[in-house]
Amino acid sequence: MRRVLTAGVTLMTVSALAACGAAGSGDEQLTVVMWGGADQKTHVEEAVEPWAEDAGVTVKQDSPSDYAKFRAQVESGNVSWDVVEVEPNFAHTACEKGWAEKLDTEVVDTSELKAEEVTDCAIPVLEYAFTIGYNTETFPGDHPTTWAEFFDTEKFPGKRGFWKYATGAMFEAALLADGVAPEDLYPLDIDRAFEKLDTIKDDIVFYETGEQQQQLVASGEAPLVQAWNGRIFSAAQEGQPVANEWNEHLLSYDQLVIPKGAPNADQAMDWMAWYVDHPEAQAGYANETGYGPITEDAVEHIDEDVLSELPTSPENAAKRAAIVDYAWWADNYDEVTERLNEWAAQ
Incomplete structure (x- = not known):
């Protein structure tokens, strides 16, 4: 995909x-x-x-x-x-x-x-869904089941993979992790989302393709990724040690x-x-x-x-936590993309 x-x-x-x-x-x-x-x-x-x-x-x-x-x-x-x-x-x-x-x-x-x-x-x-994709060998027992746990690097150590793309639901996940109720996600508070992302910035690895996403989580380089469910599904079908966590997924x-x-x-x-x-x-x-x-x-x-x-x-x-609001993103994509690129480069 x-x-x-x-x-x-x-x-x-x-x-x-x-x-x-x-x-x-x-x-x-x-x-x-x-x-x-x-x-x-x-x-x-x-x-x-x-x-x-x-x-x-x-x-x-x-x-x-x-x-x-x-x-x-x-x-x-x-x-x-x-x-x-x-x-x-x-x-x-x-x-x-x-x-x-x-x-x-x-x-x-x-x-x-x-x-x-x-x-x-x-x-x-x-x-498709943005799920918590995880490596089943790194986390054979407990694994993150909420975005708050996904952001908890003490309880669940390791790198986190995110799609470097404004509409990739990274900001929605950050706000859910910060306690925003699903029904209150939109309009997105982008400032608050960046503040939450700052807390794990050193542990973030960005991917740009589905293949990179699969490689990151399957190899354990980033044992947790915000995933496209179909990519995790296909990797698991091929025998890779990966799985989807469906709780709090974001529907796209x-x-x-x-x-x-x-x-x-x-x-x-x-x-x-x-x-x-x-x-x-x-x-x-x-x-x-x-x-x-x-x-x-x-x-x-x-x-x-x-x-x-x-x-x-x-x-x-x-x-499901929420359906991604693409009408909001149509109005805000360019501005958020510019901020994301600047933030990632810092």
Whole structure:
């Protein structure tokens, strides 16, 4: 999984569009853009190709999602992408700025989706959680089960891994550790969060990719990390000594948006409607990746051993602290990013 790209930076993009195996019989096409790699391959195979085969649509792909390129395509009127996986703070901005198409809710039924995960221009494509990931050899017995314990370096010694990214829920975790009630998290008190982070700054190790995150916790270099649940899930599946602690997890999600002027916007909405209405397709992706589906109906299609590692499971959902408020982050991302970079460099 990606979770390394930002809205204000021009990013490398694969220039060639690779056709998927789902070749339609007519001229209709859909260009899908996600974060690339095995995750995109799985998502397209499980949740795009079945629709395309039935609809007679040729699926093409590009990667990774690139916010600067997204905006440039729209502003130049030369749009080649049809549906793009993005982070919700960018989806909010794109909708507000007119860079994204408004969804036709007569086509895309959003009534079964979490209201917090839907906007006029976007629906969720997956859910994931920021959990306490820990090394099971370093902590074979007691391990931190709250963010307050995560910040307690005396009781639980060792380095702490954080994603060096403003919207990576580091500030939410710091405020929860400092005693802020989950329902009072937003608007975030960034000054207070930095003060709490100062208390463990010498023990913080930053990661920028999912691979780095896994390596840090599995090797024991940072036996505790604020994790993306799917990364811990996949590492555990490979036999690494890691596990997710679900208490006080922070729920996050990615969204799908259609760039304004997309040449195949109608097909994009048709696929989005199909995806919402096909929980088995959502579950197929979840079973492979450890990232959650977007509707409750998908739960019955998820393997039992995988369900226990998803934020979607009833047991884990009950342990959630909060859903990340990406509308707040859309307004504050740039300012907090600048402060984070300055703080990390000190």
